[in-house]
Amino acid sequence: MEKYIIELRNLSKSYNGIKVVNSIDLKIRENEFVTLLGPSGCGKTTTLRMIGGFEDPDEGEILFQGKLLNPVPPYKRNINTVFQRYALFPHMNVFENVAFGLRIKKLPKDEIVERVERILKMMDLENFGKRHVDSLSGGQQQRVAIARALVNEPKVLLLDEPLGALDLKLRKEMQIELLDMQRSVGITFIYVTHDQEEALTMSDTVVVMNQGHIQQVGTPEDIYNEPNNRFVADFIGESNIIEAIMLEDKKVRFDDHTFDCVDVGFGQNEPVDVVIRPEDLQIVTDPGKGMIQGTVISVVFKGVHYEMLIENEHREYMVHSTLMFPEGSRVGMNVQPVDIHVMKREGHES
Amino acid sequence: MKRMKILAYPYSVWMAIFIVVPILLVLLYSLTEGDIRNLAELRFSTQSYERVLEPIYLKVIVNSFILATLSTLFCLLLGYPVAMIVARSNPKVRGMLLMFLIVPMWMNFLLRTYAWMSILSPNGFLNRLMDLLGLPRLEIMPGKTAVLLGMIYNFLPFMILPIYTVLSKIDKQFLEAANDLGANNMRTFFKIILPLSIPGVVSGITMVFLPAVSTFVISGLLGGGKTPLIGDLIEHQFMWEGNWHFGSSLSIILMVMILISMAIMSRIDRNGQQEKNGQSKV
Ligand SMILES: Nc1ncnc2c1ncn2[C@@H]1O[C@H](COP(=O)(O)OP(=O)(O)O)[C@@H](O)[C@H]1O
Ligand SMILES: [Mg+2]
Numbered sequence: 001m002e003k004y005i006i007e008l009r010n011l012s013k014s015y016n017g018i019k020v021v022n023s024i025d026l027k028i029r030e031n032e033f034v035t036l037l038g039p040s041g042c043g044k045t046t047t048l049r050m051i052g053g054f055e056d057p058d059e060g061e062i063l064f065q066g067k068l069l070n071p072v073p074p075y076k077r078n079i080n081t082v083f084q085r086y087a088l089f090p091h092m093n094v095f096e097n098v099a100f101g102l103r104i105k106k107l108p109k110d111e112i113v114e115r116v117e118r119i120l121k122m123m124d125l126e127n128f129g130k131r132h133v134d135s136l137s138g139g140q141q142q143r144v145a146i147a148r149a150l151v152n153e154p155k156v157l158l159l160d161e162p163l164g165a166l167d168l169k170l171r172k173e174m175q176i177e178l179l180d181m182q183r184s185v186g187i188t189f190i191y192v193t194h195d196q197e198e199a200l201t202m203s204d205t206v207v208v209m210n211q212g213h214i215q216q217v218g219t220p221e222d223i224y225n226e227p228n229n230r231f232v233a234d235f236i237g238e239s240n241i242i243e244a245i246m247l248e249d250k251k252v253r254f255d256d257h258t259f260d261c262v263d264v265g266f267g268q269n270e271p272v273d274v275v276i277r278p279e280d281l282q283i284v285t286d287p288g289k290g291m292i293q294g295t296v297i298s299v300v301f302k303g304v305h306y307e308m309l310i311e312n313e314h315r316e317y318m319v320h321s322t323l324m325f326p327e328g329s330r331v332g333m334n335v336q337p338v339d340i341h342v343m344k345r346e347g348h349e350s
Numbered sequence: 351m352k353r354m355k356i357l358a359y360p361y362s363v364w365m366a367i368f369i370v371v372p373i374l375l376v377l378l379y380s381l382t383e384g385d386i387r388n389l390a391e392l393r394f395s396t397q398s399y400e401r402v403l404e405p406i407y408l409k410v411i412v413n414s415f416i417l418a419t420l421s422t423l424f425c426l427l428l429g430y431p432v433a434m435i436v437a438r439s440n441p442k443v444r445g446m447l448l449m450f451l452i453v454p455m456w457m458n459f460l461l462r463t464y465a466w467m468s469i470l471s472p473n474g475f476l477n478r479l480m481d482l483l484g485l486p487r488l489e490i491m492p493g494k495t496a497v498l499l500g501m502i503y504n505f506l507p508f509m510i511l512p513i514y515t516v517l518s519k520i521d522k523q524f525l526e527a528a529n530d531l532g533a534n535n536m537r538t539f540f541k542i543i544l545p546l547s548i549p550g551v552v553s554g555i556t557m558v559f560l561p562a563v564s565t566f567v568i569s570g571l572l573g574g575g576k577t578p579l580i581g582d583l584i585e586h587q588f589m590w591e592g593n594w595h596f597g598s599s600l601s602i603i604l605m606v607m608i609l610i611s612m613a614i615m616s617r618i619d620r621n622g623q624q625e626k627n628g629q630s631k632v
Contacts, residue, residue, distance in 0.1 A: 074529045087523035101531035
């Protein structure tokens with residue numbers, strides 16, 4: 001049997017009669033980097049706060065190393081949190097903020113000094129110990145918040161959009177630093193973000209949430225390549241979502257063409273949604289050599305690739321390509337069977 | 351902006367006439383002797399200051415200080431938990447509780463004190479209750495205890511409100527962060543809530559101690575005049591004895607004491623602030 005450090009079972013929480021977290025089941029392995037991903041208001045923070053012990057679930061169980069965690073108060077949980085707004089204590093300097101947890105545990109003075117200084121060094125905050133927290137930049141405050149949590153060497157670290165307030169460049173740097181740190185200290189990270197790119201680059205496992213429900217749990221590759229439904233496909237990056245008919249196993253029909261694909265297990269002639277990522281469509285200059293034909297209606301240069309909209313009588317396709325086809329030109333498009341992702345149509349039970 | 355400044359002139363004149371001039375007069379009277387109606391005839395003298403040092407008057411001053419300190423202390427001990435309860439209650443209840451605190455403040459000081467007289471007097475409400483319960487009667491009034499109770503009652507809201515204001519502004523995230531780092535509720539209180547509420551405590555102490563140390567009448571009403579306070583003494587000198595010189599030097603002494611205690615309090619507050627800004631420590 002696999003060892004899980006955190007297990008959520010049928011977890012629910014309502015505010016004012018609205019279920020903001022709705023029967024969530026989730027298993028998290030030791031040292032895993034798990035990301036809760038979803039649009040703002042989908043219940044990520046609430047889920048995290050229940051794990052931290054700041055909200056009581058209405059229903060369901062939280063297990064920590066197999067033991068029920070619900071009745072344990074937050075100050076007794078071997079879990080620390082990096083809060084969305086950092087919540088650094090305004091009446092203490094950086095050193096005292098970081099030392100707080102160790103002082104509460106009444107560790108010997110010299111051990112506290114040693115551990116705090118070690119973590120400050122690790123976070124590139126060596127000379128900041130005596131500085132007041134209000135005098136720090138956003139990025140520095142954020143590192144203090146992480147140091148303050150990590151110095152306690154918790155089993156699980158909860159991070160609520162910790163990079164949300166930083167600018168793009170700093171955010172990218174911190175993503176790499178956080179990832180390095182998680183690998184080197186061996187702590188389970190439960191990370192909340194609404195940024196799909198951040199989730200895909202950092203996580204071992206991504207949990208996509210919407211309106212209090214888990215939509216899909218999987219590796220970043222799974223989530224990106226095999227979205228479960230329209231919501232996940234749409235939320236994880238740009239994609240073409242096409243209504244189609246699954247004729248039989250490995251045969252799907254749309255735009256007056258029958259495509260080979262790799263999906264099986266749908267009913268005969270079942271209505272389905274098909275996802276094709278923009279970079280998986282190959283353009284050919286001879287329309288006759290394409291499975292579908294269309295006209296280029298817009299071209300935008302995106303730095304590495306061109307983003308083109310190609311229209312046929314049924315829909316517009318978004319295509320990413322390093323080759324440019326001028327507006328108005330008639331082209332053909334091909335797609336590999338493995339790049340056609342067939343999903344169950346929402347609201348359609350087979 | 352210039353026109354706004356002009357608007358402040360009448361106020362400045364008002365201040366000068368009704369505050370600065372009287373204070374200068376009091377200072378003048380305190381340092382002179384002679385007929386106060388004839389300013390030209392006043393002679394310099396330290397006589398009334400010397401009189402302040404006589405044991406019976408020193409005792410009054412010390413008494414006033416002790417009583418004011420005690421009432422401030424009790425107001426703090428009672429007021430802090432109340433402020434905490436108000437700050438933590440849900441918004442609807444909070445409004446009610448604040449009303450209960452503020453409404454008595456709209457009543458006249460004397461009226462409130464009379465209300466306490468009817469509670470504490472020998473045949474008052476309290477003793478009737480004791481009779482009903484078959485307990486021995488309490489002989490609180492007239493006496494120091496009654497004065498202290500009256501002062502605490504009168505000044506308590508001035509302690510609660512500033513502390514409440516500061517407590518209600520403390521971000522809940524700090525408390526959660528302390529909890530998260532292993533501090534139970536008691537340690538969270540001593541390490542986070544209490545230090546962050548010091549500015550409220552300081553202004554509460556100031557707002558109670560200052561009126562308490564200069565209060566008058568209350569000791570006559572609740573203490574039966576047995577323990578006159580410095581405020582009573584000053585009133586007596588001006589209204590009954592007609593010794594404005596002695597009354598003035600008592601007033602000046604009281605003012606200096608108040609200024610010193612205010613300076614100390616603001617120093618404490620500033621230290622807290624500086625620690626907050628952290629500049630002093632860098
Ligand atoms: N304390 C609260 N009282 C009432 N509603 C709340 C409270 N906390 C969160 N909500 C609501 O619950 C929903 C989910 O919130 P949250 O978990 O913070 O979402 P996320 O972190 O994914 O943006 C939101 O609609 C939010 O308005
Ligand atoms: Mg949130």
